[in-house]
Amino acid sequence: xxxxxxxxxxxxxxxxxxxxxxxxxxxxxxYFLTDAMSPLMDMLGISIEQGGMGWSASDxxxxxxxxxxxNVFFFALLFGGIILxxxxxxxxxxxxxxxxxxxxxxxxxxxxxxQPGGEVIFLGLNKQVLVxxxxxxxxxxxxxxxxxxxxxxxARWFRGYETAxxxxxxVAVARLGTALALAVSPILAKNFEVSTPxxxxxxxxxxxxIAYLVFCVMDNRLDKQEGAFVADxxxxxxxxxxxxxxxxxxxxxxxxxxxxxxFYSAVFPFLKYATSLMxxxxxxxxxxxxxxxxxxPFGNLLMTPIFGGIYDKYGKGATIMVIxxxxxxxxxxxxxxxxxxxxxxxxxxxxxxxVAFSLVPSAMxxxxxxxxxxxxxxxxxxLIFWVQxxxxxxxxxxxxNVLSDxxxxxxxxxxxxxxxxxxxxxxxxxxxxxxxxxLGLALWLKYEDGKKGxxxxxxxxxx
Numbered sequence: 155x156x157x158x159x160x161x162x163x164x165x166x167x168x169x170x171x172x173x174x175x176x177x178x179x180x181x182x183x184x185y186f187l188t189d190a191m192s193p194l195m196d197m198l199g200i201s202i203e204q205g206g207m208g209w210s211a212s213d214x215x216x217x218x219x220x221x222x223x224x225n226v227f228f229f230a231l232l233f234g235g236i237i238l239x240x241x242x243x244x245x246x247x248x249x250x251x252x253x254x255x256x257x258x259x260x261x262x263x264x265x266x267x268x269q270p271g272g273e274v275i276f277l278g279l280n281k282q283v284l285v286x287x288x289x290x291x292x293x294x295x296x297x298x299x300x301x302x303x304x305x306x307x308x309a310r311w312f313r314g315y316e317t318a319x320x321x322x323x324x325v326a327v328a329r330l331g332t333a334l335a336l337a338v339s340p341i342l343a344k345n346f347e348v349s350t351p352x353x354x355x356x357x358x359x360x361x362x363x364i365a366y367l368v369f370c371v372m373d374n375r376l377d378k379q380e381g382a383f384v385a386d387x388x389x390x391x392x393x394x395x396x397x398x399x400x401x402x403x404x405x406x407x408x409x410x411x412x413x414x415x416x417f418y419s420a421v422f423p424f425l426k427y428a429t430s431l432m433x434x435x436x437x438x439x440x441x442x443x444x445x446x447x448x449x450x451p452f453g454n455l456l457m458t459p460i461f462g463g464i465y466d467k468y469g470k471g472a473t474i475m476v477i478x479x480x481x482x483x484x485x486x487x488x489x490x491x492x493x494x495x496x497x498x499x500x501x502x503x504x505x506x507x508x509v510a511f512s513l514v515p516s517a518m519x520x521x522x523x524x525x526x527x528x529x530x531x532x533x534x535x536x537l538i539f540w541v542q543x544x545x546x547x548x549x550x551x552x553x554x555n556v557l558s559d560x561x562x563x564x565x566x567x568x569x570x571x572x573x574x575x576x577x578x579x580x581x582x583x584x585x586x587x588x589x590x591x592x593l594g595l596a597l598w599l600k601y602e603d604g605k606k607g608x609x610x611x612x613x614x615x616x617x
Contacts, residue, residue, distance in 0.1 A: 172372065191339070210558055215550050220294075220547070232540050251363040254300065255363060256292055264286035322512075420586075549584075
């Protein structure tokens with residue numbers, strides 16, 4: 155009887171798509187704050203004497219490096235995945251939303267109320283930058299664990315149905331948050347205060363928390379209909395710590411994790427500096443420069459669900475990841491070349507990057523449940539996110555230091571303020587190298603799938 159009820163709930167299109175809409179809405183605002191400061195590097199770099207914050211490229215790199223402090227160094231992501239598998243998606247999701255709200259508040263406080271500059275306190279950072287880093291690190295614990303939770307929600311509710319399409323839509327909606335941050339933040343900062351995008355993000359995160367509470371009510375009712383009072387559908391098996399060896403011994407899992415690390419290291423850290431790239435190389439007005447990078451997530455909004463639907467119906471997941479990695483290499487090499495320094499050419503390259511960034515995630519995330527059992531999925535995604543966070547934090551730090559040490563070519567005056575001019579050739583070549591490694595891993599994964607029979611080239615929808 156219980157099994158039949160569970161199947162009936164999964165068969166309910168209204169139930170599973172309503173859940174998807176709500177949790178995707180929450181994640182969208184997490185991604186908004188993640189990149190709310192990404193287009194503001196040049197504005198933050200205006201000297202204190204001219205009314206700015208006086209942040210160097212290294213300060214900006216250290217700020218983005220903070221994203222991994224708690225998640226990687228204190229293993230917050232790994233613990234979060236285990237907790238998710240133990241207590242379920244409701245309590246874990248609420249806790250992650252609270253972390254996001256708290257971290258966003260600290261970040262806003264640092265930019266709005268702490269005096270810029272001053273003496274170095276820790277890690278070469280002054281008080282304002284350090285407190286902003288702590289807020290960002292705390293927020294990252296929430297948003298990354300929330301991403302794991304939402305992914306497990308989708309994997310459970312859409313098993314045997316439109317898994318890749320549902321995950322693609324969730325990714326697309328999350329990217330909409332990124333697009334809004336890249337497009338809107340410079341305009342808000344220019345017309346109000348540099349901290350205004352952060353205040354807006356904090357309000358939106360509170361709304362996202364309320365939305366997740368609505369999902370929890372719905373999820374609880376569905377569990378009661380199933381005759382169960384736990385949040386996890388675990389294939390009639392309970393989670394055991396010892397089962398984590400299943401994940402650790404899986405070659406296919408590690409290939410996906412490393413592919414995620416390299417591919418995302420060439421995309422998300424790039425977005426942190428993409429607005430500055432548009433200003434420095436393509437001479438785009440600083441207020442409008444965030445619009446060109448926003449093409450990437452807006453493109454994801456359309457293309458990721460399409461590619462996810464193709465994977466659901468026709469398979470070819472490993473092949474999709476190979477194609478996306480090839481396009482990633484081409485994109486960064488085009489950005490590195492000293493030719494066609496016009497905004498329209500940059501826009502075309504961003505469209506191509508949008509295709510690449512739609513292909514790989516649309517196939518990568520839905521492939522994990524084909525390799526790892528559902529009861530361990532939270533821990534599996536947590537480990538992937540942990541590996542991914544190493545790149546999301548360390549690569550921006552690397553790029554910031556490279557810009558400060560090797561890429562300063564002079565100073566220019568913009569809007570009456572003297573700002574540093576950067577050459578982005580070396581950073582783009584670094585991103586291209588990550589793309590090359592990602593391609594090698596994707597080809598290896600395709601080989602392993604043929605050898606082990608994971609089913610990555612087979613459709614997700616079962617008859």
